[in-house]
Amino acid sequence: MNAKIPEGKLSEKWSNYKSHAKLVNPANRKKLDIIVVGTGLAGASCAASLAEQGYNVKSFCFQDTPRRAHSVAAQGGVNACKNYKNDGDSVYRMFYDTIKGGDFRSREANVYRLAECSANLIDQAVAQGVPFAREYGGYLNNRSFGGVQVSRTFYARGQTGQQLLLGSYQALMRQVAAGRIQLFSRHEMLELVVIDGKARGIISRDLETGEIERHSAHAVVLATGGYGKIYYLSTLAMGCNGSAIWRAHKKGAYMAGVSWIQVHPTSLPQHGEHQSKLTLMSESLRNDGRIWVPKKQNDTRHPNDIPEEERDYYLERRYPSFGNLAPRDISSRAAKERIDAGHGVGEMKNAVCLDFSKAIREQGKDKIEEKYGNLFRMYEKITGINAYTEPMLISPSAHFTMGGLWVDYELMTTIPGLFALGEANFGDHGANRLGANSLLQACVDGYFIAPYTIPNYLAGELKTGKIDVKDPAFDFAERKVRRQLGDLMHIQGHLSADYFHKTLGKLLYDKCGLSRSKEGLEEAIKEIKMLRERFYKELRIPGDGKVNSELEKAGRVADYLELGELMCYDALTRNESCGAHFREEYQTPDGEALRDDQNFCFVSAWEYKGKDAEEELHKEPLEFTEVELAVRSYK
Amino acid sequence: MKLYLKIWRQEDRTSYGKLADYTLDNVSEHMSFLEMLDMLNEALVEKGERVVEFDHDCREGICGQCGVMINGRAHGPLSNTTTCQLHMRSFKDGDTIYIEPFRATAFPIIRDLKIDRTSFDRIIAAGGFISASTGQAPEANSIPINHETAEAAFDSAACIGCGACVATCKNSSAALFTSAKVAHLALLPQGKEEARTRVKSMMNQMDSEGFGHCTNTEACEVECPQEISVLNIARMNYEYNKSRILEK
Ligand SMILES: Cc1cc2nc3c(=O)[nH]c(=O)nc-3n(C[C@H](O)[C@H](O)[C@H](O)COP(=O)(O)OP(=O)(O)OC[C@H]3O[C@@H](n4cnc5c(N)ncnc54)[C@H](O)[C@@H]3O)c2cc1C
Ligand code: FES
Numbered sequence: 001m002n003a004k005i006p007e008g009k010l011s012e013k014w015s016n017y018k019s020h021a022k023l024v025n026p027a028n029r030k031k032l033d034i035i036v037v038g039t040g041l042a043g044a045s046c047a048a049s050l051a052e053q054g055y056n057v058k059s060f061c062f063q064d065t066p067r068r069a070h071s072v073a074a075q076g077g078v079n080a081c082k083n084y085k086n087d088g089d090s091v092y093r094m095f096y097d098t099i100k101g102g103d104f105r106s107r108e109a110n111v112y113r114l115a116e117c118s119a120n121l122i123d124q125a126v127a128q129g130v131p132f133a134r135e136y137g138g139y140l141n142n143r144s145f146g147g148v149q150v151s152r153t154f155y156a157r158g159q160t161g162q163q164l165l166l167g168s169y170q171a172l173m174r175q176v177a178a179g180r181i182q183l184f185s186r187h188e189m190l191e192l193v194v195i196d197g198k199a200r201g202i203i204s205r206d207l208e209t210g211e212i213e214r215h216s217a218h219a220v221v222l223a224t225g226g227y228g229k230i231y232y233l234s235t236l237a238m239g240c241n242g243s244a245i246w247r248a249h250k251k252g253a254y255m256a257g258v259s260w261i262q263v264h265p266t267s268l269p270q271h272g273e274h275q276s277k278l279t280l281m282s283e284s285l286r287n288d289g290r291i292w293v294p295k296k297q298n299d300t301r302h303p304n305d306i307p308e309e310e311r312d313y314y315l316e317r318r319y320p321s322f323g324n325l326a327p328r329d330i331s332s333r334a335a336k337e338r339i340d341a342g343h344g345v346g347e348m349k350n351a352v353c354l355d356f357s358k359a360i361r362e363q364g365k366d367k368i369e370e371k372y373g374n375l376f377r378m379y380e381k382i383t384g385i386n387a388y389t390e391p392m393l394i395s396p397s398a399h400f401t402m403g404g405l406w407v408d409y410e411l412m413t414t415i416p417g418l419f420a421l422g423e424a425n426f427g428d429h430g431a432n433r434l435g436a437n438s439l440l441q442a443c444v445d446g447y448f449i450a451p452y453t454i455p456n457y458l459a460g461e462l463k464t465g466k467i468d469v470k471d472p473a474f475d476f477a478e479r480k481v482r483r484q485l486g487d488l489m490h491i492q493g494h495l496s497a498d499y500f501h502k503t504l505g506k507l508l509y510d511k512c513g514l515s516r517s518k519e520g521l522e523e524a525i526k527e528i529k530m531l532r533e534r535f536y537k538e539l540r541i542p543g544d545g546k547v548n549s550e551l552e553k554a555g556r557v558a559d560y561l562e563l564g565e566l567m568c569y570d571a572l573t574r575n576e577s578c579g580a581h582f583r584e585e586y587q588t589p590d591g592e593a594l595r596d597d598q599n600f601c602f603v604s605a606w607e608y609k610g611k612d613a614e615e616e617l618h619k620e621p622l623e624f625t626e627v628e629l630a631v632r633s634y635k
Numbered sequence: 636m637k638l639y640l641k642i643w644r645q646e647d648r649t650s651y652g653k654l655a656d657y658t659l660d661n662v663s664e665h666m667s668f669l670e671m672l673d674m675l676n677e678a679l680v681e682k683g684e685r686v687v688e689f690d691h692d693c694r695e696g697i698c699g700q701c702g703v704m705i706n707g708r709a710h711g712p713l714s715n716t717t718t719c720q721l722h723m724r725s726f727k728d729g730d731t732i733y734i735e736p737f738r739a740t741a742f743p744i745i746r747d748l749k750i751d752r753t754s755f756d757r758i759i760a761a762g763g764f765i766s767a768s769t770g771q772a773p774e775a776n777s778i779p780i781n782h783e784t785a786e787a788a789f790d791s792a793a794c795i796g797c798g799a800c801v802a803t804c805k806n807s808s809a810a811l812f813t814s815a816k817v818a819h820l821a822l823l824p825q826g827k828e829e830a831r832t833r834v835k836s837m838m839n840q841m842d843s844e845g846f847g848h849c850t851n852t853e854a855c856e857v858e859c860p861q862e863i864s865v866l867n868i869a870r871m872n873y874e875y876n877k878s879r880i881l882e883k
Binding site for chain 2: 045048049052063064065066067068070072073082084120122123124125126127128129131132133134135136137138139140156157159162163166169170171173174176177183185208237238239271272274275276277279280378381382384447448451494495496498499540541542543544546547548549550
């Protein structure tokens with residue numbers, strides 16, 4: 001494992017890289033094929049940018065159109081250190097906030113580059129027509145997000161992800177029209193093809209006809225998003241999955257930070273058995289909303305009937321300097337602590353109050369409506385409750401995966417020619433992601449980094465010639481896919497894929513969620529093994545091999561049942577608490593995370609060793625030259 | 636509650652479909668409409684029957700992938716609400732519910748309730764973009780855009796591409812969808828340069844996909860989950876006429 005961090009001062013590394021990266025002659029670019037799996041912000045921006053340069057791109061997504069990738073659901077905003085507010089923001093400050101927010105478990109050089117490219121992304125998006133919020137003078141507006149003390153978040157009402165995604169989707173469609181991108185929607189990647197150690201293509205399934213297809217390329221990009229849906233109940237879309245990266249992992253790509261999963265503090269609580277989704281209420285609400293629970297345990301009064309002095313604003317109490325804007329891991333854990341102690345509110349006693357009465361009193365209802373109108377409407381649509389007159393009820397929910405495929409500075413995995421972008425890679429967010437940093441990361445990966453690093457790789461591929469899909473490696477990969485699909489269809493048990501997914505999700509919430517213990521993780525590993533055995537005996541997929549959502553789900557759940565186990569191993573071998581990873585054995589007397597820099601200042605990267613064999617742990621040491629490792633305090 | 640469902644079942648693009656009857660017990664009013672379909676499918680899996688195929692993904696009203704006709708209305712009985720955000724509290728015990736796919740020539744049925752909306756993609760590909768390649772962008776604040784214009788552009792840009800406007804229109808017109816993109820881009824200074832060619836090629840594409848013409852019934856606005864206004868259609872016509880006049 002070599003992270004390939006360029007030489008030079010931190011602030012000059014990326015410029016150094018760019019000035020020395022190899023280029024491909026424009027005339028040669030059309031001889032090179034690139035597969036981009038995923039059309040979210042990372043995938044669409046990468047595909048569009050590479051096609052603009054003149055490469056042949058094939059773009060894949062499982063939805064019916066690229067515009068529906070789950071980036072579309074991001075509400076709150078995207079960070080950039082433009083310092084338009086003149087409030088002391090800078091590349092360095094943003095870099096520092098991100099490193100600290102990630103609890104010092106990310107690479108300095110990557111994070112610095114993220115901050116450095118952020119300003120440019122706003123320029124890019126505005127040029128594409130993204131209608132960000134503006135002040136009356138016509139200049140761009142900002143708001144603040146959790147974990148920072150400056151206002152650097154750009155937003156388009158509560159639909160920032162949608163607007164950014166439409167920008168990159170439109171750029172993508174422009175290249176489709178120009179004939180430089182071939183689009184494969186309703187296609188799912190089921191296998192990576194590796195020839196002589198290099199990524200050379202994929203096997204995909206057409207989700208309408210069921211056809212198994214071979215696609216070859218000189219480089220393969222996975223921008224397939226996060227796997228937070230492994231918990232079943234999450235803020236992710238129903239189709240979000242870990243399959244593409246997991247199958248690449250089984251072909252030799254290392255996975256890193258696997259158990260670092262962000263649980264978002266402000267989603268709608270679970271209310272019943274059949275629930276399929278926990279809808280997120282944007283964190284931006286915490287700018288004006290105050291979080292509290294009743295001081296009394298098991299208080300059954302309506303929140304509006306609980307007088308001010310009987311409310312416990314626990315975030316303001318525990319973290320006076322950040323208050324309601326404490327980072328996500330801390331806010332979620334604090335909520336869980338109160339809920340577990342019997343102070344939860346709502347029907348299932350699994351929620352806390354997010355209260356706007358003070359903001360409405362001070363700023364007026366109109367102002368609040370202008371800022372969050374669509375979120376209040378959405379809340380009312382789902383719950384039937386008007387949050388202008390009573391507090392919202394919110395609770396923590398699985399949301400974002402900091403972990404993913406291990407990548408070097410060039411975003412290349414341990415398989416040469418295989419790149420991972422966006423939420424699918426591990427990386428810039430360390431053990432905890434700051435709000436509004438991941439839209440940024442997905443865009444920066446796709447618009448600004450991959451367009452340099454992929455050509456740098458492709459420059460060495462000019463002599464390769466067309467990759468033949470008749471290569472035995474394609475035969476082998478296709479056979480494997482067909483066998484797996486056939487095996488799943490033939491089980492003929494009596495339970496649906498959802499049943500296994502829900503059972504796994506519950507298990508992971510309990511034992512590998514907001515807080516973890518050695519004992520719990522060891523149990524979870526055993527239970528997941530058992531659940532997997534049952535899956536292969538008791539699953540049932542009715543229907544045929546064409547459009548079959550049960551078959552699609554089963555393939556994803558099969559992968560989750562393996563990935564979930566690795567998550568537990570990852571959490572079990574990290575004997576410290578950092579960011580989203582909270583091990584009960586490692587905490588301070590007042591319940592804060594206790595990091596162990598002496599022994600765990602490294603990235604855990606896992607290598608697949610074959611079915612039923614234990615994965616091998618590789619350690620990438622994290623070296624900090626610019627920042628001092630500090631206790632992450634938001635008090 | 637107990638529900639009687641009549642659901643459109645169709646094997647593939649070329650076969651005939653028909654309504655099939657299902658009875659579902661113990662539906663809770665807290666469930667979303669799609670969770671009710673999940674529950675039905677769960678029961679079908681247990682019986683070994685092919686499940687009802689329907690499109691969905693985000694289940695929070697933003698991706699635009701869900702969408703069925705419910706008792707003859709696109710996305711069901713509530714106005715401006717996606718199917719995934721519809722909850723069973725909008726129905727009552729003993730109700731019969733007809734569930735059919737969005738129907739339009741330009742939206743072929745793939746199976747059951749799943750349809751092919753790639754015609755929308757092709758309309759966007761025909762010109763629904765600003766030709767700004769990566770790396771060329773000037774400083775974002777160099778062109779101020781007043782607050783109202785930015786807000787108006789957002790209102791148009793908010794379209795989720797679900798197709799309810801087409802499904803509800805007696806002409807199966809895609810005018811609301813197309814005009815929302817035309818207006819979004821024409822309002823912004825960055826998009827003005829290409830406004831003339833954009834509107835023409837997008838409207839030509841719309842016609843060649845087999846969508847009907849707009850006759851101003853305004854039914855689309857009622858169903859649109861993002862409340863996209865029919866004024867966008869007026870704006871599109873204005874832009875179109877402008878481009879024709881300037882051509883001469
Ligand atoms: C509800 C919600 C709100 C959020 N809000 C914010 C926010 O305010 N600010 C912020 O910065 N971040 C936010 N995030 C996080 C951020 O949206 C995501 O991290 C980011 O958009 C991920 O982008 P992506 O391109 O990596 O993946 P995605 O947008 O998830 O795209 C994944 C793509 O991969 C495709 N795909 C996946 N698997 C396969 C396969 N096997 N075969 C073929 N195609 C496949 C999908 O079709 C899709 O096109 C939010 C996340 C959620 C869930
Ligand atoms: S499922 Fe995304 S809008 Fe309904």
